[in-house]
Amino acid sequence: MSLRIALLGLLTAAGPSSGYDLAKSFESSLNYVWQAGHSQIYPELVKMAADGLVTADAEGARGRKTYTITPEGAEQLRAWLMEQTPSLTVRSESALQAFLLPLLDPQDAVAVLDRLRERYVKKLEMLEALCADTSAGEKFGRYALDHGIRHVRTTVEWADDTIADLRARG
Amino acid sequence: MSLRIALLGLLTAAGPSSGYDLAKSFESSLNYVWQAGHSQIYPELVKMAADGLVTADAEGARGRKTYTITPEGAEQLRAWLMEQTPSLTVRSESALQAFLLPLLDPQDAVAVLDRLRERYVKKLEMLEALCADTSAGEKFGRYALDHGIRHVRTTVEWADDTIADLRARG
């Protein structure tokens, strides 16, 4: 369901798009909260067309197919947003790694956390640069970007404090 | 891989456990960052035993089987923690919902965000209660719990600010 919703959302925000466009959009905007590659997107668009949620243009240059959301698709997206009670859980490999850190001795844990922290700092810088770029303040990007930045910042702070705590113990 | 690592982590932290125990542990401790039901855990334990990462006791009362991590399992866990560079991406249905919110008109978006916020507040209270409980300060629970609390708190703050912004616009 989530993939479908994500695609309907992207089609609403960005207007008619090809599967290729949508895969790109996924990478650049939705990537922080959901992921999907083209091999998942293309077949899903076909199913969505069969279900009347989108319509496909005839092929354009280089076999390009442009999909447009239908009123039915828009309605389904709206219904999901208004009525669904999505799970509050999260799936995060790096959070899993962070969780298991105390199983290492403190020095090793610090080493691992340091590396993880470094990567989050990079990510934070990247997101903040995006935020400063005025052109990025479009569509649903604003709140989402803010959400992402806050979360990554929180993670870095947590890493700082946890490293300090581990150092104090080790 | 993540499921395997999570199970090895739980077995290390909690000592020898049954699949049932592990499923419970998953729900109560790892749940915020990874999820797995018993129907995924039981077969995985069998495979892990075949791979020499755990050993299974003979059956106890009510068909209970107790699994113990082997040195090889411990080594694999350690190697993953020290050497892997896990993805920084996250999969979160509620974050997806939050992202798509601006596609609704502001009043509707506020209504949805309000509901979402309410649920996060509940979750925050739950986690803070857990934190206050001294007995919860065991094993790898401390840092993980702190991590979870900070993230949920950040989400609530984001929701507050986003609701205010939406109200100002709507």
Next chain:
DNA sequence: GAGTGACATGTAAGAATTTACATGTCAAAA
């Protein structure tokens, strides 16, 4: 004119995940 790289779409196989089905034990309360 050949090569490179972004554009563009697909399929197939396998792994991971979810949901539902299916079974049986033991202890305690009603």
Next chain:
DNA sequence: TTTTGACATGTAAATTCTTACATGTCACTC
């Protein structure tokens, strides 16, 4: 004593997700 609920383990089917394979176009550069 029956019934309820936690304990305990599994399998099957369906869906979702990842990784790899496979193909072809178009614009630009060397």
